[in-house]
Amino acid sequence: AQSVAQPEDQVNVAEGNPLTVKCTYSVSGNPYLFWYVQYPNRGLQFLLKYITGDNLVKGSYGFEAEFNKSQTSFHLKKPSALVSDSALYFCAVRRIYSSASKIIFGSGTRLSIRP
Amino acid sequence: EAGVAQSPRYKIIEKRQSVAFWCNPISGHATLYWYQQILGQGPKLLIQFQNNGVVDDSQLPKDRFSAERLKGVDSTLKIQPAKLEDSAVYLCASSERDSLTGELFFGEGSRLTVL
Numbered sequence: 001a002q003s004v005a006q007p008e009d010q011v012n013v014a015e016g017n018p019l020t021v022k023c024t025y026s027v028s029g030n031p032y033l034f035w036y037v038q039y040p041n042r043g044l045q046f047l048l049k050y051i052t053g054d055n056l057v058k059g060s061y062g063f064e065a066e067f068n069k070s071q072t073s074f075h076l077k078k079p080s081a082l083v084s085d086s087a088l089y090f091c092a093v094r095r096i097y098s099s100a101s102k103i104i105f106g107s108g109t110r111l112s113i114r115p
Numbered sequence: 116e117a118g119v120a121q122s123p124r125y126k127i128i129e130k131r132q133s134v135a136f137w138c139n140p141i142s143g144h145a146t147l148y149w150y151q152q153i154l155g156q157g158p159k160l161l162i163q164f165q166n167n168g169v170v171d172d173s174q175l176p177k178d179r180f181s182a183e184r185l186k187g188v189d190s191t192l193k194i195q196p197a198k199l200e201d202s203a204v205y206l207c208a209s210s211e212r213d214s215l216t217g218e219l220f221f222g223e224g225s226r227l228t229v230l
Binding site for chain 1: 165216
């Protein structure tokens, strides 16, 4: 079954330091991977996606993600964290089945940036 | 461009009562999704519509949940009767079509508390 796993419930980083939020995937065939962010009391917002091509994908708010096929990972990264990056981050995969497809979300990682 | 609209934002009911949530997707978006997000978990897909047809409702508890999208535009999700475990945020999302590469656009959600 196609799914994603986020091994860390929480990540704490000091402002200005680089951050990484981890995601591993399990898919058959080519993976279609996404990252979304959720701020308090808000819906999810799309950050970036990997479909094919360059393994380093750039997205909104200075975030990027690195697709690693050998390690089946799609980690979210940012070179210098901001306090405003504090939020809940979800990795997701497009699951394909007989008649359509749907997006399956991971359990989420809470990112906390301290001043 | 207007985003995905949802109402009400908050609802408190007692168990065994009924509740309905409304969603208006982004204009022109053919695919509409209802997700349930329980506190501390990632969103779980309840039902997916393509225009006014159901694509996937495999995780919808059909004994108490129902959803419709009669004219292929806005949608209503109903719970009757509600249980304590239905306390969650109900997220509506839309996309241009059921595309492998397309991202979802989410509303701000409807938070349900069942007492």
